[in-house]
Amino acid sequence: MAETKQENKMGVMPVNKLLISMALPMIISMLVQALYNIVDSIFVSRICEDALTAVSLAFPVQNLMIAISSGTGVGVNALLSRSLGAKNQEAADKAAKNGIFLAICSYLVFLILGLTACNLFFRTQTDSATIIAYGDTYLSICMICSFGMFIQMMFERLLQATGRTIYTMFTQGTGAIINIILDPILIFGMFGLPKLGIAGAAVATVAGQIIASVMAVFFNFKFNTDVSLKGRFRPSGHIIGQIYSVGIPSILMMSISSVMVYGMNRILIAFTSTATAVFGVYFKLQSFIFMPIFGMNNGMVPIIAYNYGACKPDRIKKTIALAMVYAECIMLIGLLVFKLKPDLLLSFFNASPEMLAIGEPALRTISWSFLVAGICIISSSTFQALGNGLYSLAISFGRQLVVLLPAAYLLSLTGNIHAVWWSFPIAEVASLALSLTFMYKINQKIFIPLRKMQRESEN
Template sequence: MNQDFMRTKPILPLVLSMALPMMLSMLINSLYNIVDSMFVARLGEQALTAVSLVYPLQTLIVSIGVGFGVGINAAVAFFMGAGEKEKADRAASQGLFLSLVHGILLSVGTVICIPYFLPMFTADNLILAWGKEYAVIVLSFSVVVTVQIAFEKIYQSTGNMFVPMVCMAAGSITNIILDPVFIFGLGPVPRLEVKGAAIATAIGQVVTLLLYLIWYFKKDMGLSIKRTYMKPTADICRRVYMVGVPCSMTMGLPSLLITILNGFAAAFSPIYILILGVYFKLQSFIYLPANGIVQGMRPILSYNYGADERKRMKRIIQICGAMILAIMAVGMLLFLVFSGSIMKMFTVDAVTVREGALALRIISFGFVVSGVSVVCSGALEALGKGFASFLISLLRYLALIVPAAYLGIRIAGVIGIWTAFPAAEALTAVASVIIFVICYKKK
């Protein structure tokens, strides 16, 4: 397969052809997150709180998988752009093998941590029981998650966005269909409640991986994944981990942020943990399409970087940036106008609806400006500047928002948590532009 179209095709049609499939699949994936929470919420607020407490660990696993996958993506696309096909094959093969190892370690490590993690946030026995039941199942399938993400990034590095779109969408749709079957018990399936939600999630992930495997063995992907190439080598691992490690750390920061904010919220009331859980599921509906554009941008930018097409690189960043800012503006309007109606999808409690709607409106003021950081971070990863990208995310998810939330609580109570989001996003946007300009000029 010839990937030179990434250097020669007009930029806007190229970006759209690469980004739209990922945007669609991520919209479906974020819809699953929302629908899954809606079904669990019908079991009661305690059930939704239990799932919300496990969510940071699920996010951590996906973050590590995606972060390392971005390293694979950048390395393969760079070698392809530079015309070094064998090195691209080796990068894909080694990346797939190492993703398998990462998944096994994550499965074991997170399951061991569960009995110590959940009691940090609640003493409610029912929440703890449901949380442990849900966590053990979903976290045991971490290896499936990391391997399927590796396949996704390898396909994207060749410019093939269709296969990841189909595989991801199929898994999410399977999950949505099976949720009510296993949660409430339909036909021969018994009512499994929270455990049923976990089983539906696991089956959806397996479906995605199986489709990747079928597609790989049935049709040429433009790369050769060989067992003889899977033995890790220093040069390939260095290039992959130089992007993958900081990117994994970057994507793992939201998990740490959610954990810290859950601790802050727990000091006021369990309903604020539920509100945070709902928000982080809802915000994926906004940020995942934006990240779909970033995923479409990365291989194009890496390829043109390898081909030394500097003017084209700048235009790619400009077009993708405009698209992301437009998505974030739409998201802000939705949260401002429909916040009350959105919260009513998850609870009938009037207090929770009122407090949740207020939180969504305040947080949404940071959406548009956050698009600047998303663009800069994604572009730096494509250029191999993983640690610069990590620095932006460190500011966004930890160094600025946590102190802002802590001070906000002292001044305005729980509202201080919500106001910390837009404040941190504005400051991070300024810093990200400075970091990006410095790194881009050096490159």
């Protein structure tokens, strides 16, 4: 009965009200995550600029861990939801158990890398002994203790797949808040605890993840009656293949930004390590602008997918149009803040005069890309919702690896650090052109046939 009501709401509720009701919880959750990202770096910057640079250089690996755990979860979600819809409880339970098995295997890979490869990773980016030492300490702790993140994300996906998204808000929010609270205590040695420095930032991060993972496991065993995780388990190659057939495209899409950030770090650090710190700060700050749009995407995708199945092209187009309007409004706010108050934003990170000299023009220049970024993000999620994920992958790959990195490298040859930042607006314009091209194809391939089907059903 509850499922029928949800279907009715998706198909008949006024689109604007529906989009807001679906997206708002996701937006709040994403904002909490963005706040954690920013606050974490603010405290690290109080150690020194080299520590902030080290955390910036560590981002590609941390993002890769998130990409693998989240992408695997997407695959598990798809298989689990399909099995439950087909009333195949055994298949649903096997999908969940194999997903947990894959999360543990993924952790073991990063555990080994954390024990052996962190120092080498940083040495490929810088020859500064101080930055390498900070980075090795920070990243090795994050990787060795990443079991909390992998378990948290997998068990959260099990809750999401069965419609219990409210619990994921609790786990994500609690993990982020614990991290924020522990950061200053462990970094600076408050309340009689030892001063751990950058190691404290890493410990705070993994502590939040571990506690959130315990909560996610508890919520599943206590409240998730749609999936049984008890009984014997044997890994299934067939089920794992099904999971990754859906999950690998998502993993690749999210991993592209790791490659891009690694490449940008290599380009920028050739000028000065401060430029890399500025880029890391920008990435943290822009998450506060982009995360609400990603949250809106999470609310928008099921609306589009449902109405696609219901042959209601008008509702799909209205959802897309409203989402783009909201996204562009958010981006406009971000543009104004980055343009008018870059010095204030950088001051949160204990910016040195050199950092301000590089960072203020950087934020002002990069923010031009916000003008069209909202349209590109919504378009990409629309393609996924309509079953054309390869379009989304092509846009992400084209923007970050085909345009942005080569443009940044070519502009760096001028010897002017400020020129490099223009690679972001250039890449976003290219992304917009590709998005509009694919949207035209979607219109021809999906919307026009849908409209014909709708007319035929009405007649």
